[in-house]
Amino acid sequence: MKILIIHQNFPGQYKHLAPALARLGHEVVALTPKVDKPATWNGVRVVPYRIRGASTKGIHPWLQDFETKLLRGTSCYQGALALREDGFAPDVILAHHGWGESLFLKDVWPEARLGLYCELYHLTTGEFTRFDPEFDARPPETDRLRLRLKNLNNRLHEEVMDAGISPTRFQASTFPESWQDRITVAHDGILTDQVKPDPDARLEVTDGRVLTREDEVVTFINRNLEPYRGYHVFMRALPDILRRRPNAEVVLIGGDEVSYGAKAPDGKTWKQIFVDEVRGQIADDDWRRVHFLGRVPYERFLAMMQVSRVHVYLTYPFVLSWSLIEAMSAECAILASDTRPVREVLSEDETGWMVDFFDRDALVDRLCALLDDPGTRARLGRAARAHVIEHYDLRTVCLPRQIAWVEELAGMEPRAPRD
Template structure:
């Protein structure tokens, strides 16, 4: 069979599924704006399409997301027409719905079966938008309507699709009932063989003394350091945490951009903003024990989790991060926010400790207690790994389910 994947940052969530289909003997093509030239990656023919962010200054603000989705959808539509002219006719199309890439493909290949990876459906209440009062839009009028337009391209693609797939039950339940029935919950998968405990692990990072399991290491990881992932709460906990743990080394991984929220109103980065807020309450000797590592490689990231004694994970009610599940797979004890997506993976007292997202004091207390209780850390870490192996293992659980799902979709 012939499969077509669409993802502006391919491979993204298709990093395992697309090459697995190619390895099974299918022809697999991917359209993406990530590359400039055609290439072959793990058996997948990766083809570029051109996209530039459209000028939307004259649009109503509610239309910005939809306008960009339509523009990107038109770009992939043109690329699809060119593919059709070259004789390519996919049996099945799978697209991430977040950027509008599959909006117009039904007209190009009306006989193809279509699936969408539907990662998130926005809501005016009960999820990320109204969660953190510190960063809500003061006096916003029409938030419900803004969310409706933000979801419009996502809805249109899922309505057009034959089936949808999403990683967690919480993410599926965020969709309205009339769309939820199309969704199958299958996680992208965690490579539990490679991302596993290693008592002999050690880590060397630039500007940092070598670390191993004998060190009291506390880790905090975001793709970008921003409020959506609780960076402000973590930073506000640092003065008390460093004072309570005079031997601890705190390693922070993440870049200074913005993935989901907005940049600080006064300019700069969230790391600069939060450092200015808390630095005066942290003595120089304590601040020297905090290391901002930026972005690190895959192997170093795994080793970091392997040497960590307690890993912190905070998030708004939003898409669950791979990093949390990878920390669980490594078997590190975790203190995380008591928010909906996290509760799907972590049961308080069984596979980790949950604290109120906004309570920096509770965060410090939970971390300190775990650092003083090696038996509790071992128990929670082992249970967390067992949960990941049972429900999220890539090779034995998730990828076989994904393959069965997409092959059934392709057969109709």
């Protein structure tokens, strides 16, 4: 079988699936703007395409998002035409359509089956648009219109999608009913034999200090430190945490940019805004127990999870972070927000504890209670890891499910583009 994979940051979510398909003997080609020249990666032929065009100055702000997707879609279309001229005709196309790249691929290969990575459909209900009013500056009567237009890329893809795959039930549930019977839920998968407890783990933090399992380590991670992942809630709890836990070392991993939601105002970073907000409430000696590590290599991230005594995970109702499931696989005791995506993977007092996203006092109280209870921490950590092994292990659960989905996709009658 000939398989084409489309991802603007390849391999992205196809990190494990693409090489697995190549190992099975399929011809796998990836088309991506991430590389400058052709290459081979783990049996996958990686072909570059160049993004042509630039955003229009002064365009209506609601159209800016779609215009960038259109530029990627037309550019990827040109790259696909070049592949076709070289004689490549895929049986299956796998694409993360979130950046618009796959908009016109069925026009190049109408007989190919298109399988989409269905990450999120933007909903206009209050759970999504008014979850955190503090950062919600848009008028509600027009925000619904903006989000409807933001889904234009999703809607155009729905017309040509033969099948979809979502990593969680929550994410799949955001898509309209007309999509539901074509979406399979299969997580990207966790390497549980790698992400596991290590009693000898060591994590170097600020000033060359090294933390181990003997230390009272509280951990928190965002790809970028921002409100969508509860950074503001955690930081506002930090003065009380440090006051009540005089031996705690607090480790935060995350960048200064924005992954989701709005940018911070006035050219600042969300990280610094909330550091400035709480710093005056924290004595200098206590502040030295707070360690911002920025973005780190995966090995250092793993060491952080392995020395963690309690890992705090907070999120809006949004795409679930891999880091939560990885923390569970590392046998961390988890304290997480009681939000829908979290409830799918975490059960209260079985595999972790949960608190209301906005209840700062409950967050501090439950964190302190968990730090004081090694028996409960051990019980929750063991159960969390067992749950991940049973439901999210890459090799035994997720990858076989993904491969089966691709094989089923290959046998479908392809949808043709619609006028």
